[in-house]
Amino acid sequence: xxxxxxxxxxxSSAEPLNAAENEPSEITWRxxxxxxxTNRNFTVFLITNWIFASLQVxxxxxxxxxxxxxxxxxxxGTLMSMMLIVVLIGTAVAGYLADNYDRRNxxxxxxxxxxxxxxxLSFAVDFWTAGLALVVIAASNFTGQGGTxxxxxxxxxxxxxxxxxxxxxxxxFGLGPLFVIALMLNSGLxxxxxxxxxxxxxAVIYVICAVVRVVWLESTKIRERQKSGGMLRDFLHENMRxxxxxxxxxxxxxxVMMLDALSDGFxxxxxxxxxxxxxxxxxxxxxxxxxxxxxxxxPITLYLGRVFxxxxxxxxxxxxxxxxPLALSLLILARLVQYIAPQTWVDYLHSLYPGIEVIFSLAFxxxxxxxxxxxxxxxxxxxxxxxxxxxxxxGKMLGLTTxxxxxxxxxxPFISGYIYQTFLDATPxxxxxxxxxxxxxxxxxxxSIEPRVKVEELERETAAKSEPSPDTVANE
Numbered sequence: 001x002x003x004x005x006x007x008x009x010x011x012s013s014a015e016p017l018n019a020a021e022n023e024p025s026e027i028t029w030r031x032x033x034x035x036x037x038t039n040r041n042f043t044v045f046l047i048t049n050w051i052f053a054s055l056q057v058x059x060x061x062x063x064x065x066x067x068x069x070x071x072x073x074x075x076x077g078t079l080m081s082m083m084l085i086v087v088l089i090g091t092a093v094a095g096y097l098a099d100n101y102d103r104r105n106x107x108x109x110x111x112x113x114x115x116x117x118x119x120x121l122s123f124a125v126d127f128w129t130a131g132l133a134l135v136v137i138a139a140s141n142f143t144g145q146g147g148t149x150x151x152x153x154x155x156x157x158x159x160x161x162x163x164x165x166x167x168x169x170x171x172x173f174g175l176g177p178l179f180v181i182a183l184m185l186n187s188g189l190x191x192x193x194x195x196x197x198x199x200x201x202x203a204v205i206y207v208i209c210a211v212v213r214v215v216w217l218e219s220t221k222i223r224e225r226q227k228s229g230g231m232l233r234d235f236l237h238e239n240m241r242x243x244x245x246x247x248x249x250x251x252x253x254x255x256v257m258m259l260d261a262l263s264d265g266f267x268x269x270x271x272x273x274x275x276x277x278x279x280x281x282x283x284x285x286x287x288x289x290x291x292x293x294x295x296x297x298x299p300i301t302l303y304l305g306r307v308f309x310x311x312x313x314x315x316x317x318x319x320x321x322x323x324x325p326l327a328l329s330l331l332i333l334a335r336l337v338q339y340i341a342p343q344t345w346v347d348y349l350h351s352l353y354p355g356i357e358v359i360f361s362l363a364f365x366x367x368x369x370x371x372x373x374x375x376x377x378x379x380x381x382x383x384x385x386x387x388x389x390x391x392x393x394x395g396k397m398l399g400l401t402t403x404x405x406x407x408x409x410x411x412x413p414f415i416s417g418y419i420y421q422t423f424l425d426a427t428p429x430x431x432x433x434x435x436x437x438x439x440x441x442x443x444x445x446x447x448s449i450e451p452r453v454k455v456e457e458l459e460r461e462t463a464a465k466s467e468p469s470p471d472t473v474a475n476e
Contacts, residue, residue, distance in 0.1 A: 032162040042154055053174065055206070062080075063076055080134075080414075091399050091402045103147065111213065114137060151167075182287045243400055252447045262412050265409050265412015266433040267430065270429040275289070316380060321444055327365075327369035328433055332431070335427075
């Protein structure tokens with residue numbers, strides 16, 4: 001049985017931390033990957049997460065799927081906001097659970113809950129059954145931070161940029177489901193007929209992944225600490241302490257993430273409606289857009305993770321985000337300019353494979369650029385959090401970070417649904433997203449988003465708080 005080396009093992013709360021762990025490294029990308037894969041827990045978790053992420057790609061079709069089973073736009077917006085409210089509540093609890101209960105078991109429960117949600121979604125026929133499925137899927141967030149904290153805890157922090165980018169590689173395996181969807185759509189099936197077996201198959205695969213985690217993942221040690229009274233009081237105390245730590249470490253970054261969540265809500269709700277209804281691209285062409293985007297974005301993300309480990313993140317953060325408003329502007333411009341290539345090139349590609357000519361469209365360039373940058377942005381955020389916050393508190397801190405993002409994100413779908421139902425056009429939503437993107441970019445350029453406190457100092461403080469008081473020891 002492979003065990004993690006001492007470098008990869010979770011650091012005890014009583015042990016001094018090596019400050020060099022966070023310094024830029026000259027280790028090659030290949031060496032980092034090899035080091036990470038010597039840890040069996042990391043390998044098992046990564047492979048099951050790849051499978052999980054590949055099927056989550058189907059979630060990009062949620063809005064179109066809900067529309068085609070007869071739910072109006074404002075109803076879709078309501079369902080998505082309701083889903084995010086459940087996610088918010090679950091996330092508020094998830095961090096506490098992740099720091100106080102076995103993270104391995106929480107990651108298994110997450111898989112099982114997602115399996116149930118996908119199963120219900122495969123049979124959804126109206127607002128209520130679809131709502132039940134989405135609520136069940138959202139409920140996985142009650143335990144979801146356990147898995148994230150589990151893998152962050154068991155990997156060497158100096159390889160964290162590469163590790164996070166490896167997790168995003170799972171999205172690349174979404175090419176499989178997207179290819180299957182393309183085949184079914186080309187055979188004459190409707191979107192609903194194509195998506196139902198995908199959701200059902202996803203439920204079965206998630207159950208298998210849960211079994212794999214039961215058999216091969218090892219539990220990690222639960223941190224011992226003094227609790228502040230009963231469970232509810234301790235829960236509130238710990239989360240308030242964590243919130244103060246987040247504000248202390250990431251005051252600017254938190255604000256940026258909250259604004260970005262609202263902007264992304266406007267974009268995510270409207271983009272496929274806009275491409276399908278306003279720009280008149282069919283499901284086959286949309287599927288090709290998503291498929292090609294995945295193939296392009298993942299290698300870039302893998303490279304970014306290594307660069308982040310070696311050079312730090314502020315320049316990368318500004319570079320990544322500066323492309324966001326440009327990508328959305330291209331989508332708006334696509335109403336006037338459909339293709340950027342000569343018509344003979346477009347016709348030639350169409351003759352080779354109908355629909356592939358979409359790669360010359362401004363719509364594809366806009367969607368692909370935005371999707372690629374979303375993956376890069378998520379990688380940047382995850383790496384910042386993992387490198388800058390104490391391991392002992394990762395479950396709670398990840399939960400609180402997500403919670404703050406959701407505070408603004410929950411309004412996005414409902415506002416978007418109302419606006420789209422009113423105007424039957426996504427342009428107002430895209431413009432609103434661009435304005436928010438520009439504001440965020442100005443903040444990133446003019447303000448430092450780097451952590452204000454060194455992680456070693458935070459971990460020493462956490463270790464000191466975890467030690468029992470002399471009175472407690474004397475009474476034992």
